[in-house]
Amino acid sequence: MEILGLLIPVSLGLGLLGLLAFWWMLRRGQFDDPDGDAHRILRDDYDDKPKN
Amino acid sequence: MTATFEHSRPAACPACVAAPAAEALAAAPPVDATLMLSLPGIHCAGCISGVERVLNRVPGVTDARVNLTLRRAAVQAGPDVDVADLCAALSAAGYEAHELDAGTLAVTDADRQGRDLLMRLAVAFFAMMNVMLLSVAVWSGAEGFTRDMMHWISAAIAIPAVIFCGRPFYASAWGALRGGRLNMDVPITLAIVLAVGTSLYETMQSGEHAYFDAAIALCTFLLAGRYLDHRTRAAARSAAQELAALEVPRALRVTDTGEETVSVAALCVGDHVRVKPGGRIPVDGRVVAGQSELDRSLMTGESQPVFAGPDTQVSAGEVNLTGPLTVEVMAAGRDTALHRIADLVAVAEAGRGNYTSLADQAARLYAPGVHILSALAAVGWFIGTQDLRVALNIAAAVLIITCPCALGLAVPAVTTAASGRLFRRGMLIKDGTALERLAEVDTVVFDKTGTLTTGAPDPIGLDTLAGSQARVALALARGSSHPLAEALTSGLAARGVRPAHVEALSEHPGYGIAGTWKGQPVQLGRAAWVGADAPDVTATFLRIGDAAPVMIAFADTLRDGAADLVETLKAQGKRVMLVSGDTQAAVRRFAAGIGINDVVAEALPMEKAQIVADLAKDGARVLMVGDGLNDSAALAGAHVSISPASGLDAARAASDMVLMNRSLAPIADAMRTAVSARARIRENFSIATVYNILAVPLAVAGLCSPLIAALAMSSSSITVSLNALRLK
Numbered sequence: 131m132e133i134l135g136l137l138i139p140v141s142l143g144l145g146l147l148g149l150l151a152f153w154w155m156l157r158r159g160q161f162d163d164p165d166g167d168a169h170r171i172l173r174d175d176y177d178d179k180p181k182n
Numbered sequence: 183m184t185a186t187f188e189h190s191r192p193a194a195c196p197a198c199v200a201a202p203a204a205e206a207l208a209a210a211p212p213v214d215a216t217l218m219l220s221l222p223g224i225h226c227a228g229c230i231s232g233v234e235r236v237l238n239r240v241p242g243v244t245d246a247r248v249n250l251t252l253r254r255a256a257v258q259a260g261p262d263v264d265v266a267d268l269c270a271a272l273s274a275a276g277y278e279a280h281e282l283d284a285g286t287l288a289v290t291d292a293d294r295q296g297r298d299l300l301m302r303l304a305v306a307f308f309a310m311m312n313v314m315l316l317s318v319a320v321w322s323g324a325e326g327f328t329r330d331m332m333h334w335i336s337a338a339i340a341i342p343a344v345i346f347c348g349r350p351f352y353a354s355a356w357g358a359l360r361g362g363r364l365n366m367d368v369p370i371t372l373a374i375v376l377a378v379g380t381s382l383y384e385t386m387q388s389g390e391h392a393y394f395d396a397a398i399a400l401c402t403f404l405l406a407g408r409y410l411d412h413r414t415r416a417a418a419r420s421a422a423q424e425l426a427a428l429e430v431p432r433a434l435r436v437t438d439t440g441e442e443t444v445s446v447a448a449l450c451v452g453d454h455v456r457v458k459p460g461g462r463i464p465v466d467g468r469v470v471a472g473q474s475e476l477d478r479s480l481m482t483g484e485s486q487p488v489f490a491g492p493d494t495q496v497s498a499g500e501v502n503l504t505g506p507l508t509v510e511v512m513a514a515g516r517d518t519a520l521h522r523i524a525d526l527v528a529v530a531e532a533g534r535g536n537y538t539s540l541a542d543q544a545a546r547l548y549a550p551g552v553h554i555l556s557a558l559a560a561v562g563w564f565i566g567t568q569d570l571r572v573a574l575n576i577a578a579a580v581l582i583i584t585c586p587c588a589l590g591l592a593v594p595a596v597t598t599a600a601s602g603r604l605f606r607r608g609m610l611i612k613d614g615t616a617l618e619r620l621a622e623v624d625t626v627v628f629d630k631t632g633t634l635t636t637g638a639p640d641p642i643g644l645d646t647l648a649g650s651q652a653r654v655a656l657a658l659a660r661g662s663s664h665p666l667a668e669a670l671t672s673g674l675a676a677r678g679v680r681p682a683h684v685e686a687l688s689e690h691p692g693y694g695i696a697g698t699w700k701g702q703p704v705q706l707g708r709a710a711w712v713g714a715d716a717p718d719v720t721a722t723f724l725r726i727g728d729a730a731p732v733m734i735a736f737a738d739t740l741r742d743g744a745a746d747l748v749e750t751l752k753a754q755g756k757r758v759m760l761v762s763g764d765t766q767a768a769v770r771r772f773a774a775g776i777g778i779n780d781v782v783a784e785a786l787p788m789e790k791a792q793i794v795a796d797l798a799k800d801g802a803r804v805l806m807v808g809d810g811l812n813d814s815a816a817l818a819g820a821h822v823s824i825s826p827a828s829g830l831d832a833a834r835a836a837s838d839m840v841l842m843n844r845s846l847a848p849i850a851d852a853m854r855t856a857v858s859a860r861a862r863i864r865e866n867f868s869i870a871t872v873y874n875i876l877a878v879p880l881a882v883a884g885l886c887s888p889l890i891a892a893l894a895m896s897s898s899s900i901t902v903s904l905n906a907l908r909l910k
Contacts, residue, residue: 134328138335142312149308156297156304166250169227175235 217257217265219272220280222608222827222842224253229277236275240268253842255279278843280827299409302347306402309343310395314892317395321889333385333392340394341378347401348374350408366545366590369552373581374400380578383571391575396582396891403899404590411594411614433464436508449514457502457509459691460663466513469494473692474505475664479631479810486720486768487665489692489708499811503664505691539615540863541593548589556580559882576884582891583881584874588898592866595906600859603909604852608843616838618863619822620856622803626751627794627816629808630762630772633826634748635738636844637809639666639720641673642737647724651732653682654699655724658706661687662695666722666736667706694722702727719768738772741826743847748776750850757802761785761793763812791815807849809833824849855909862909866902873898 155161224233230248233255237246242263248255257268265281272279313336320332348371355367374397381392435444436454446464449455454470457463463476475487478500487503490496496509498518560577564570593614601611611617628634647655656674659667660681684697684704694707705725709716712723714731720738723731751758759780762769769783782793790808794816797804806813806820809828814836817823823837826844834840841848877894880886 134331138316141315142339145308145312149304152304153301156300161300162293163249163251166230166248169230169250173227173231175231 217259217263217268218281219255219257219265219268220827220842221248221253221255221272221277222280223278224248224250225606232275233272233277236271236277237268240271243268280842296409296412299350299405299412302350303402303405303409305343306347306398306405309339309347310398310402313340313395313398317888317892320392321887329390330385330388333381333394336392336394337382337385340398341382344374344378344397344401347398347405351401351404364545364549366541366549369549369581370400370404370585370590372553373397373578373585376574376578377582380574384575387571391888393578393582393888393891396888396895399892399895400582400585403895406899407591407594410591410598413598434458446514449511451511451513453511455509455511457507459502459504459506461502463496463498463500463502463507463509464514465509465511466497466518467495467509467511469496470508470510472505472507473690474507475503475692477501477503477665479637486765491692504662504689539593540618540860540867541589544589544592544867552581552584555584555878555882562882563884572884576882579881579884579886579891580878583877583886583894585895588870588873588902589867591899591902591906592870593863595903596859596862596866596909599906599909600855603855604848607848607851608841608845609848609852610840610842611838612840613838616822617852617856617859619803619838620805620853621860623756623805623822623853625757625759625797625802626805626807627759627761627797627820628748628778629790629806629810629813630760630764630769631738632809632828633807633813634741634744634760634776634846635772636741637828638739639669639736640739641670642735644673644677644734647732647734650682651724651726652677652679654684654704654726655706655734657681657684657699658687658695658697658704658724661697662689666720667695669736670722670734699726719771740776742843742845745776747846747850748778752777754853759793761790761816763787763790763810785812787812787815791819794820805853806837807846808837824852858909862906866905869901869905870898873901 160167221229221233224230230250233248234246237243237255237257240259240263242260243257244260245258246255257263259268269279269281316332316336316339320329324332351367351370351374354365355371358365358368377393377397377400381394381397384390384392433444433446433449434441434456435449436456441456449465455465455467459474469490469492471492473489473491476490476494476496477487478497490502490507496507556577559580560573563576564573567573597611597614597617600617604611631637644652652674655670656679659670659674662668682699684699687695687697689695690707690711692708693711694705696703696705696707698704704727705712706722709721709723709731712725712731714723714725714733717733717735720736721733722736723733725731748758757780758778759782760769760773760778761782763785764783766783769781773779773781782789785793790813794804794806798819798821803821806817806823807825808814808817808823809826810833813825814833817825817833818836822839824839824841825833825837826841826846827834828844839852873894877886877890880890
């Protein structure tokens, strides 16, 4: 059972990592327009050269 | 043609509402500004590309980005770019566009609130998953040191999480208690505090049961409900309220030395102001010089422009159509007719505040119920066992098991589903309880001009004009920006008529336009001016030489879906009324055409509000549909109200829902959806109650383990959410 002493902090750390990633995405506005982002991937406007 | 009515709208009260904000904007140094546009019609990847391409081609625009979820576009543009030009460019490309308030302050405020809730939800979810996993060990029979360790780790995660995540509930509960009321958040807060408190005490005593998982799960599910609720309303509310063209309320004051631009607030009675053609009259007053015609449709509902010459009384909000006018100020600011209507709206709104939503009805029954129940259970166990620790444990268990997890989700889940459906059809719901109220409607009151009609005239009988008459009419009409002339121009041009060669064109403001064609004088204008008898319909007259004048009549264009809507409502057995400020003849003819029998014509704004109030007094649940300033008091006073996006911002601000499309068809959809949404909400309350009825006896009997609490809470929340998704 000593392994729990390692596993619990590790699992908590991984969870925290996910939480931080979510916080970062929220700050970057990635949840501002979910519908639009789903459609934007399908258009070919900037296939030749990226938008500058 | 509706474009005439889409720009330069005044705020509900120009002098006091918009002035400071607008002037601050105007005074700011010219920098790249973010302009916001509302795009109700976009729906696919092609639309995103199309809109962004159109906007990027407008000179001065540096960047444009469409948000499909909110159906908006944010445009970075130089100071010389006008939002009206952007809207016009988009309309030309086939995308319906409206102006959103340039002050993005309110928008970012709502965004911040949403992000704040989402962050709390994320933290709560993270904590819940971890505590639940740790609890699995306890549920599966951990004992002694292992169980204590699990409890301590759970406490270390749950306590900070609960403190951080539950803040919206604590704040709301505290506000309610301070005001001497009970709301849904009071039992929620009590349950969380009691659960965490007793669990911590139990953990210290190496006890068997700790409810950390339940406390944090409670937070998570309730935050999910709050977030859904916020998202539905924030998008709709900000779009609807800020669909306003912030018109800087300025006036041209005529002084001895010339003209100067001053704020409306600085005008005094007796000042003279000049109103250019196409401008809105800023004050109540009397014409002292000039001749023109006035469009009063947004103020009174009259569809026909009226003549204005010296000594004509004018009111703030009317639009000057053809010639420049000089107006002597008789009332400005708070004393104008415009402001009196704003006061009427405030009075009407105050009268409506007594609606109790389904959620409030549930909370009113529920909140005292659970408190009494858990107190009784605690007292009973204390008398039975003389053990305070057991009694408190039982009380916490009862509060947790009855906690309105599912109740908190029951309404937001359904309204989110319903608002999402209606949003896709072009309907914004500004008020959380609007759908519930819409479901109760049995009487529908329509305004005419601008609501059932588009407010734009449409020439009829053009095919009966002889070829040369049509060509002369087109040549004359092209020379004027009067709405009737513009309608005639586009009507004739659409028929492929080529303009005749008319010389010496001159516009006679207030009367019409004249010229010379093949050596004979030609005129297009008012009946009296060309020597004809005035008919009771909207019409203009064409006179060529000495020939008898020819009448060109105009009909109001029926709004898309208006006829179908009236028919559907009548088929559903609802009482349909038409209340308009237009003339008797025009209203009666229109009502007969569309099939409405209950008609009130020439109604003043206060009469409209009175009609709605009287209907309500007789027990009717009134849905008011209107667009003008004269409707706003009635809109605010009705049980529920809808206004089209083309309406005045005062009307939109006063109503519960805004129609983003030109069509009226979504109203019928909305009523159907509202009825089914109300049924779903009731079902959800029943489901939540059934879970409570099953679980409460266990909790009172002391048989409720943390496992049972977690199961009951999760399964009832999930059932309620799934039921909401069944909404048709």
